[in-house]
Amino acid sequence: NREDQNEENRRALSEMLAFWRQENVNAKVRKRFDPEMQRELPSDYWTRDSGVIFGLYRLAGAQLDYDKLVRLGLPGLKEEVTRRLSQSGNGEKQRDFLSALLSLLDTLTGSLRDYERQLALQLRSADETDRARLSAMLRCVRNLQEKAPSSFMEAIQLVWLYSSFSGTLDFGRADEYLGDWYVHDTDAGILTHGHA
Secondary structure, three states: OOOOOOHHHHHHHHHHHHHHHHOOHHHHHHHOOOHHHHHHOOOOOOOOOOOOOOOOOOOOOOOOOHHHHHHHHHHHHHHHHHHHHHOOOOOHHHHHHHHHHHHHHHHHHHHHHHHHHHHHHHHHOOOHHHHHHHHHHHHHHHHHHHOOOOOHHHHHHHHHHHHHHHOOOOOOOHHHHHHHHHHHHHHOOOOEOOEO
16 A cells, blocks of 8 residues: 555556466465365465475475675675676676676665664663673674675574575575584684584
8 A cells, every 4th residue: 555556556466466376386286185185284374374284386496505605795796796797798687687686785785784783772781791792793794794704603694694585494505604614613712512
């Protein structure tokens, strides 16, 4: 119910939503369920409903390159996309795609700035027990705006933020892209006995 939408636009959007509720993989697969399957799989809402089993109707899944993410960080990714955007030979669709990637990276960096402001406010009124934890978190979000991760905590924070924006819940082989940071921080005494 945005102010800039008229009745015709709202009707068209409602029709489109109704269409896509039926014209998607989940709906089409569920229509083919026999009564036993309908009983055993009554819901697709595995993040909301309680149940023993849920159907996952994926045709493909996103496998993000987390290793590249923690190696380059947001500034490094932005530099790579900017370089590719400046190359000749990009068609209109490629330029649009690369421009959208830059916009996403700016949005992620803006989110880190928002977290930085929130943490700074919390730090002002924090008691002694929370001060060290909040200070570490504040350093983390500041650093991630400017450079690639330099600690296990920063690498994990960047992976979590990036995956949250992408909507993926598949973290792949986290040991491969976070393992070196864990070893680094353990050897440096930053992590002891599994605690930061």
